[in-house]
Amino acid sequence: MSTEEHAAPTNFIHKIIEEDLAAGKNDGRVHTRFPPEPNGYLHIGHAKSICLNFGLAEAFGGQCNLRFDDTNPVKEEAEFVNSIKEDVKWLGFDWADREFYASDYFPKLYEWAVQLIKDGKAYVEDLSADEIRQYRGTLSEPGKNSPHRDRPVDENLKLFEDMKNGKFPDGAKVLRAKIDMASPNLNFRDPVLYRILHAKHHRTGSDWAIYPMYDWAHGQSDSIEGVTHSICTLEFEDHRPLYDWCLDTLGVYHPRQYEFARLNLTYTVLSKRKLLQLVTEKIVNGWDDPRMPTISGLRRRGFTASAIREFCERIGVAKANSTVDLALLEFCLREELNYSAPRVMAVLKPLKVVLTNYPEDKVENLEAENNPEQPEAGSRTMPFSRELYIEQEDFMEDPPKKFFRLAPGKEVRLKHAYIIKCEEVIKNGSGEITELHCAYIPETKSGEAEAGRKVKGTLHWVSARHAVTAEVRLVDNLFSEIEPDKIEIPGSLNPNSLEVLTDCKLEPSLKGAQPGDRFQFLRMGYFIADAVDSKPGTPIFNRTTPLRDTWAKVKKKG
């Protein structure tokens, strides 16, 4: 799949760039940027933006910067910048030496603010946050001018410098642009440019007592970096006039901003606030919990970077709010893993089977292909003996019509081995099935005379004596509601999002699985050796995603 050809990715931004290039804009340069705020971990929604920004640059032979939008020290941390870098890299993108920080531009931004004040286009405000809100007016009523709006330039200059030098406490004053308190666009009603924050910044420490707001920092950062196309999400559409105003007023190079709809995914929460809540309230075990839609969570869960990239390509880029079906992400994953993942056998919920007519101490090493999609992947051998484990759900004492698996008196094929027939069901005192006594049919061994004999079902199995006992974690959606982002957190949490199985029986070859190794457990799904909790010789597996399960659908229908 990764080598397959795709229809040229086309979206409205791609077209805009083509037109710009045709019109000779920006000297034929294409320069984008991915501008995360380091206040949380990246998630699948960010992946869409990353693929778009880096992808566009790549498609047009341009460049994409990684720029941390770190203008709010109270929320931002170095831990987040590290995770973001790791995730972008893992996704397969390279910003080379263009790792930038809005905080790199604090001196320049300050200088520009002074210029604005000198031009009579900004003033120091004494009103409290509350008063500013009241003066701002409402959606349908214009605001009122602040009593400090016409403060003399010299006074503004002095006050702003005092702000910078930490002479005032947090919240005492702000710097505002002087635009239009009656504008129908609230962003034009004298927006705050700087606020006082005596907080330690992850990079500039306590050098600054004032920090620029997003609107004052973003466009100028784009301008400094020579960005040509500044791509952001829809909620910033209203900010574009202000983005333009800042750049035009300053008379500096003016990149163009374009907005696209952010990603929403069914059964998934993507709002930063809720993701943070899941972590801080310990509903999940950290940002990289395999149930999290974070890049690090998906990675730990076993998703591949290329599957995520493929997904981002398939969902498209447009301006309509939309919610993509989680099934598409899973499809992209399975499409890749079906091709690449080695097949192995693992019994998750074991049921013992004794082959009564098989010699006590005999062991056969049977050949098993590693991947039917890749014959060149070769084969391995698996020990087969008198006592085996099969999956509990592969046996029913009183099966319905279309049950193709094992049942009293019924025959099934053991994959790569023999056809067996169930002859006796052994139960304990409380009536629970403890083991099955079966007969194997020697001439049905794979590759031999009657190997072609037809049976309806084929089961996976593991030799009891040779099995590796291991822990396997069945990961499922964190939420059972289709659009969990629309309600508050405890609401639709899936109580079964994580099922930990500690008595799984794996084929011996799995003992040496390394953290991060991916497999298809035959008939059960795709699994990865957990990168955090696996120990040498005792891997722990996470279920990345189950296989498509037509039988489950048939069962449901009854």
Added chain:
RNA sequence: UGGGGCGUCGUCAAGUGGCUAAGACACAGGAUUUUGAUUCCUGCAUUCGGAGGUUCGAGUCCUCCCGCCCCAGCCA
């Protein structure tokens, strides 16, 4: 009821006045299969939020209407 956006199949999404409205996922049938997996066929919008209008011809242009999203942080 200010401003900014958006409305094409269950879900994404092409389509920029002219063949029977792409494609993917999902879904439903069928074939092959020592994974009820994969693969392979087949089906799945007489219709583009609605109503008018322009035009030989409209999802595409015009008018009006309806619905949904975003904005009143010293967050981004």
